[in-house]
Amino acid sequence: MFLKKVATAGAFSLMATASYAACDIDGRVSIVGNEFPAIQTVGKGAQECAGGVVKANLTADHQKINVAGMQGDPAEYTSAIIANSSIVALMNEDVIRPLDDLVAEHGADLKPNQMITIDGKVMAVAFMANAQHLVYRKDVLAEIGVEPPKTYEELLDAAKMIKDKGIMEYPVGGAYAAGWNLAQEFTNMYIGYDGAFFKPGTAEVSINNESGIAALNMMKSLSAYMNPDFLTHDSNATSAEWKAGNVALMNMWGSRVGPLTETEGSTQEIVDNTAIAGPMTVGGGETPATTLWWDGWTVAKNVSDEDAEATFKAMMHAIRPDILNEETSPQAVWLIDGYEPTDAAAGVFDAAERGSVPYPMLPFQGLLHTALGAELADFMQGKESAEQALADTEAAYIAAAKEKGFLQ
């Protein structure tokens, strides 16, 4: 058993020296994160390191265990892979450490835009970006003689024409599943109408206003062109509808576009005609109705400096330029040096260039998101008015924010 271990360790170090960027660490590395393909690539990259134990627990439940897993002393997880929405949970509990020293020592390869600085301190290193944007069917739009929509109003017109011509019964797709997805769509739309979620500098919510009502009404109008089961469709189900050729227009995550252009599970006709464009605006606004996201990694506070250093080195190794190849490049819009944007990345780049807003990194945004996800479904089903749904959301948020100490 011991011999075998030595043998594998030897093999690893041989491999490591063979590839030009060797990774030798001296400490314990344990990563927790979500499980989609790009993060799997990063996890594998970190596990190439030799000299210490590198473990990766990549699971859909990562948000339920990462805070508890970093609160122990020493923390079980030395690194958590998170997004701009989920870093706040770690910040709120104060379980991640500033990385400035480590960046100075080992982070020469980092581009400035990869560093997430909060109050002047680097708290995370981002490696990929994401955003929702338009995906459309070239052939269907050609058939009705319409350019790809730039606004949601144009999208509604196009959807009406497709339906009236009898090409598709439910031409619009959208991840409107009650819960996180529905809240995300509202967030996009509300931003598109230039809405502000909170009174500046406070945790006091204000969404029951004209922008909120307009956003909800737009979502309702869109849902009329969606499959009647839309409240159960998450982005997996919406992608499946697309692949089955039931949908011609949808607002979809950039990270999901790659798989849509593979014939497996779809037909050549659909794949050839799948095209993407930037996010749409709504209600004559300038800001696209979408949010920008990044995914990145952090280092735990409650670990020894050696382990933190080992973690930093292993994670740097995991996002070095040579992880990019034909297989990994289309997995995400990488923020890594040397990344050549693939066709699938055009939508996210367009979103960033046109001045879209990042998803707010506020300590209490998650509570509002949860409240929106639970309370807006009644409106979407026509059970209550937009004002009532927004008032309910505000009330649910206030109760939650009081419990968490954000409001008194």
Place this chain on the structure above:
Amino acid sequence: MKHKTFFWFFLPTALAMLLFIALPLVSIVTQSLYTAHEQVFKTVENCGPFGCKQETTIDQEATAALRDEKPMGKWAGAQIYMDRGHLAVNEVRAAWRSSDSWGAFLSQVSNFPFYSALAFTLTFMFVVTPLCIILGFAIAVGVNSLHRHLKGLVIFFSLLPMIVTPLIGSLILFWMIDSRGILGSGIQWLFDDPNLSLKASTGLTWIMLMVYGVWHSAPFAFVVFYAGLQTLPQDTLESAQIDGATRWQQIRYVVIPHLMPLVTFVALIQMMDNFRVFEPIVGFNASAHATSLSWIIFNDLGGETRQLSAAAATSVLTVIGVAILLSPVLVRTWRDFNEKT
């Protein structure tokens, strides 16, 4: 049995339950009585791939001082229990004052998450439990009259709904009842309505969840009743037959009384499990139409910011709910117990 002997016999199981259920229960109750500290904010500049922005963040140093002072958080008493996410006392009072009819009052109350979840939970429990007992009994009687070589196979297939894990079972069923799946298409054909979708209407979603609930837990009732049938007192049955009792009378006066303690047992367990209904709601993505108390806990714990106190309060309310619902059965058990001793 002497106290001392009893103690040693009971110690291992008591330890397991104390450590892993009673202690967590104490911490759940405590948690539900505290809220987090007041969070001190500061506005800072955050920078990332998409530029810099002024954003609010928690002033960790100031908050840490508060936190060190009182590590448990801020004493809240029953405040969380009374807030809108739970019993919504003030809101219900306001609804009572502002509504002029019972209908208006109820529709306002059902807008609060706790009460809308309670409405589904109770409906689910009171519909599924009896149906499951009746179905389980009928299957048990039916299977009991089969040839013995068939029984083993039949028992295995009857257990399948209970065996296939709810999470995966409902995933596959979820697809079958899609308007384009085999069952969904079948139902559309049956009702001659090509636009019928089980997932799009609240009423149909409730029915679907309940049908699933009965389907999933009938095997439990079946196994227990089937075993009970094996112990029917032969002599009572025979004398009933000699007295010319019809088949129905035999079931009514011999079999059912014999199985009665089992019915209590199954009802107790089923009511409890159905009151905690959770997995089908997640599996069927049904939260837009139906929520349960356990789902609220799941939702509180599943967000970006976990609401531990809110989840703890809902858990305590669930336990109280179960205790109230089971109290008639418990009172009866208490009486039986006293008679025996």
Place this chain on the structure above:
Amino acid sequence: MSLSSRKQPLGLRIFSVSFVAVWLILAAFPFVWTLWGSFKVELDFFSKADWTNAITGARTIAEKGTAFTADGYRGAWVQEEFWKAAINTAIVCLFVVCTSLTIGTLGGYALSRSGYRYTFWLLLAALIFRAIPQLALVSGYLLPFFQWNLWGILPTTIIVLVAINQPFTLWMLHSFFQKIPKDLDESAKVDGCTQFQAFRLVIIPVMWPGVITTGLFSFLLAYNDFQVTSMLLAKENQTMVPKIASFLGTTQTEGNVMFAVASVVSATAPLFILVMFFQRQIVSGLTAGAVKG
């Protein structure tokens, strides 16, 4: 025996057989459908176009050349190493069943033989314990388990599952022991046995039927559990159910869904063997007691 065949009129007999047949179809259909579909590609089994594709395998033929493909099984067992999860499940089930029956029989026996009031309150407490939503319990475990380095390993999960299942086991075994006449162990004690000797020599030989039935339910709990195992086990120690769920994940990659379907079918096979093997004991077990009224 009893109500059965002896003098059953033909009409009733046909009714009863067809009722059981209908139930069997209802109970087994989704499973049989899954078994059939596990040999197809995702686009057939989860067809958005036409459900009959799942039967004919139109896309499977187009993609793989034949109407049946074992890719789902190959992917799950070979590529994703589902066998590791199967071994973990076997370990968890074995230890959960053994431990919970051992301490459960002792406790249940004691409860049934002690006439003091506190036994009622203990049973009541067990019932209340069972009412606590598992989600809340599990989220409470996380922090201490992480702190004491107990998180992620099989023994922790085993003990938690045993503890969570104790209330049910106690209730079931308690009512079972009540049906075993008290005279049996009383007379052994008169003959000079201690309580434990009486239990070991007199009660253990006659308790198996009820214990096996209780064991079946413990087994099913450990086998099917998702809420505990998904939160408390590290990736390398995962049991089958969380492993299957991880095939689905938040972002379903192509083909992985069929791994999940194939694993669901695979996970059911051992249960088939188990039920066939134990079916007589299961029935006679409940017969002899647990629940004999």
